Amino acid sequence: MNSIILKNIARFLVLVTLQVFLLNKINFLGYLNPYIYILFILLLPFETPGWLLLILGFVIGLIVDMFANTPGLNASATVFMAFMRPVIINLVGKKPDYDIGGQPNMRDMGFKWFFPYAFLLVLIHHFILNIIDVFSFRELWQTMLRVILSSIFTLVFIFLAQYMFSGKKERG
Amino acid sequence: MRNLIAFIIRYHFFLLFLLLEVFSFVLIANSTYYQRASILNTSNRITGAVYNAFDNVTDYLSLRKTNYILSEENARLRRATRLSFLTADTNSFFVNDTIYKLRYSYIAAKVIHNSVNKRNNYLMLNKGRKQGIDKDMAVITSNGIVGTVVSVSNDFCWVMSVLNKHTKISGRIKKNNQMGTIIWEGNDFNVGTLSDIPAHVKIAKGDTIVTSGYSHIFPAGILVGTILDFRVEQGDHFYVIPFRFSVDYNSLDYVYIVKNLLQEEEEKLENTMQDE
Numbered sequence: 468m469n470s471i472i473l474k475n476i477a478r479f480l481v482l483v484t485l486q487v488f489l490l491n492k493i494n495f496l497g498y499l500n501p502y503i504y505i506l507f508i509l510l511l512p513f514e515t516p517g518w519l520l521l522i523l524g525f526v527i528g529l530i531v532d533m534f535a536n537t538p539g540l541n542a543s544a545t546v547f548m549a550f551m552r553p554v555i556i557n558l559v560g561k562k563p564d565y566d567i568g569g570q571p572n573m574r575d576m577g578f579k580w581f582f583p584y585a586f587l588l589v590l591i592h593h594f595i596l597n598i599i600d601v602f603s604f605r606e607l608w609q610t611m612l613r614v615i616l617s618s619i620f621t622l623v624f625i626f627l628a629q630y631m632f633s634g635k636k637e638r639g
Numbered sequence: 640m641r642n643l644i645a646f647i648i649r650y651h652f653f654l655l656f657l658l659l660e661v662f663s664f665v666l667i668a669n670s671t672y673y674q675r676a677s678i679l680n681t682s683n684r685i686t687g688a689v690y691n692a693f694d695n696v697t698d699y700l701s702l703r704k705t706n707y708i709l710s711e712e713n714a715r716l717r718r719a720t721r722l723s724f725l726t727a728d729t730n731s732f733f734v735n736d737t738i739y740k741l742r743y744s745y746i747a748a749k750v751i752h753n754s755v756n757k758r759n760n761y762l763m764l765n766k767g768r769k770q771g772i773d774k775d776m777a778v779i780t781s782n783g784i785v786g787t788v789v790s791v792s793n794d795f796c797w798v799m800s801v802l803n804k805h806t807k808i809s810g811r812i813k814k815n816n817q818m819g820t821i822i823w824e825g826n827d828f829n830v831g832t833l834s835d836i837p838a839h840v841k842i843a844k845g846d847t848i849v850t851s852g853y854s855h856i857f858p859a860g861i862l863v864g865t866i867l868d869f870r871v872e873q874g875d876h877f878y879v880i881p882f883r884f885s886v887d888y889n890s891l892d893y894v895y896i897v898k899n900l901l902q903e904e905e906e907k908l909e910n911t912m913q914d915e
Contacts (some may be wrong), residue, residue: 477746488693491754500756519653532666534686535754536761536797539666546663550656599667601758601804601825609825613758 471512479527482507487534490624501620502541504531505592506628508549509585510572518535522600525550544596551591564636573629585625586618593618670733687751687795690763693753705892707718712781743858746770748778751795755828755888760800762786767794773820777857783886784808784863785894796896798881802828802888809854810863813847815840819880821863828888831864833880838860838871840878848882855905858897 486504501602508524515523528542556571559580573581592616601610645656658720766772768791778785778798785801799806802823810821810833819835833848846866852859864882872880899905 468867487689500754518655521655521659528663534689534752536763537759538669539663543663543667544661546656546659549901558640597758606758610758619714 475507475511478510479507483527483530486531491535499616499620501617501624502592502596503621503624503628504532504587505545505548506625508545508552509588509625510570512570512576513556520549520552521546529566540596540600543599544592546593548588548592550586555584555587555591575606575627579630585622589618589621589625590614640818687763687765687792691765691795694749696767698749701890701892704890708781708893718734720759742899744898744900746772746898748772748796748896749893749894750891753800753888753891755800755802758825759804760802760828760888761789762800762888762891764796764798764894764896765794767792767796769793771897771898772796772896775856775902776899779857779861779897780886780891780894782862783884784850784857784861785886785888785891788896800888801831801884808857808863809851810848811851812836812840812842813845813849815842817879818853822874829882829884830867830881833882834877835864836878836880838878839877842866842869842878842880844868854903855899855909856897858899871883890909 481615482504486502490501490503507527508520509524511520524545525542528545529538531541532538569575571581571584576584595639597610597614597617669789731854734868738749746766748764748766750762751765752761754760756764762778762785764772764778772788772791774788774791776788778788784801786798786803786806788796789799790797801808801821804823806821806823809818810819810820812833817836817840819833821831821833823831836842844866848863848866850857850863864884866880866882869878869880
């Protein structure tokens with residue numbers, strides 16, 4: 468159990484650092500800003516209580532906000548995403564009861580489960596984030612383009628990370 | 640009472656969600672561009688220090704280009720000094736000039752954080768209150784406008800970029816002095832929009848747009864960009880003019896912060912007009 472906590476703390480730090488120093492500086496066509504830090508929320512164990520999910524979402528969002536000078540923006544989107552996580556898990560299919568210690572990642576749940584799970588939550592997060600940032604529906608088409616392009620790149624990063632770090636099969 | 644507690648326990652997930660969202664929205668609402676200072680001043684110290692450390696490393700990568708830009712500018716300034724003019728009149732004498740009063744002073748600063756890919760973009764510079772930076776100062780480069788200072792801490796400041804929904808700068812077309820408003824519509828970070836130019840005015844592609852100097856923030860006559868295209872929307876009497884920014888906002892490195900020494904006086908005068 469402890470190793471899970473430590474692993475998550477390490478993941479938190481690595482993802483925030485990556486986000487702030489690398490991904491926030493990526494720029495392509497003027498629309499792209501992938502948000503890989505939400506992988507932290509995606510990969511929290513199934514057993515994480517709801518309140519902790521929300522608070523962790525808020526904290527990681529707010530830290531990213533501080534570095535981007537957008538107080539509350541990432542925080543609100545990530546809290547919403549954390550709120551939707553149980554709903555999406557129900558939608559995509561719960562993990563089987565016999566699989567104790569299984570984590571919501573690709574290694575344990577398989578691509579077929581992980582893809583729709585990650586896809587829906589990333590889309591939700593990016594949509595909320597961009598809608599709040601622009602704060603009007605007048606530029607909806609442009610906002611949607613931003614959402615879709617950024618979502619694709621976030622997903623690419625998430626799957627790259629999943630393939631890279633899912634070599635050995637160990638249960639924590 | 641017991642019912643209330645039972646209710647809170649039962650719906651704690653949803654209630655906590657509401658609470659955190661409301662809190663986030665309060666942060667967002669309180670921070671729409673001008674009031675960022677109060678919330679961010681404490682976090683500025685930390686994020687500023689981190690960005691600065693990171694920048695110290697990446698600085699070396701752009702030395703060649705920075706040097707080039709600086710030498711270009713040096714050459715241009717040298718051309719403007721008295722030494723490069725031939726004195727035609729041998730009887731010239733020195734006049735202590737009281738007609739000209741120093742109005743703008745310039746402070747060089749380095750960009751330590753920048754973005755161009757959001758709808759509302761901001762930059763962080765490595766100069767702050769200690770160096771005399773204050774809110775509402777203009778930020779320019781050697782070849783164009785960059786933005787306005789919106790929040791200051793002791794050693795750093797945040798600048799609202801031209802690439803921001805809230806930025807509106809007064810500009811004019813250089814050749815005929817027609818005044819309009821410079822905004823950014825959020826598509827391409829190389830292309831801005833000039834609006835409010837009456838449709839009867841004759842303009843052409845390639846015309847230069849400069850700042851008007853009417854806003855108390857930007858000095859007059861600073862290059863903004865060149866006109867790419869123009870059209871009049873149906874039923875409207877004003878042009879919509881897309882133009883190419885003279886600055887590549889994606890590769891900003893060193894900028895100048897412009898201090899308008901007469902800003903207070905100008906604004907005080909303007910406020911007396913509004914009181915009447």
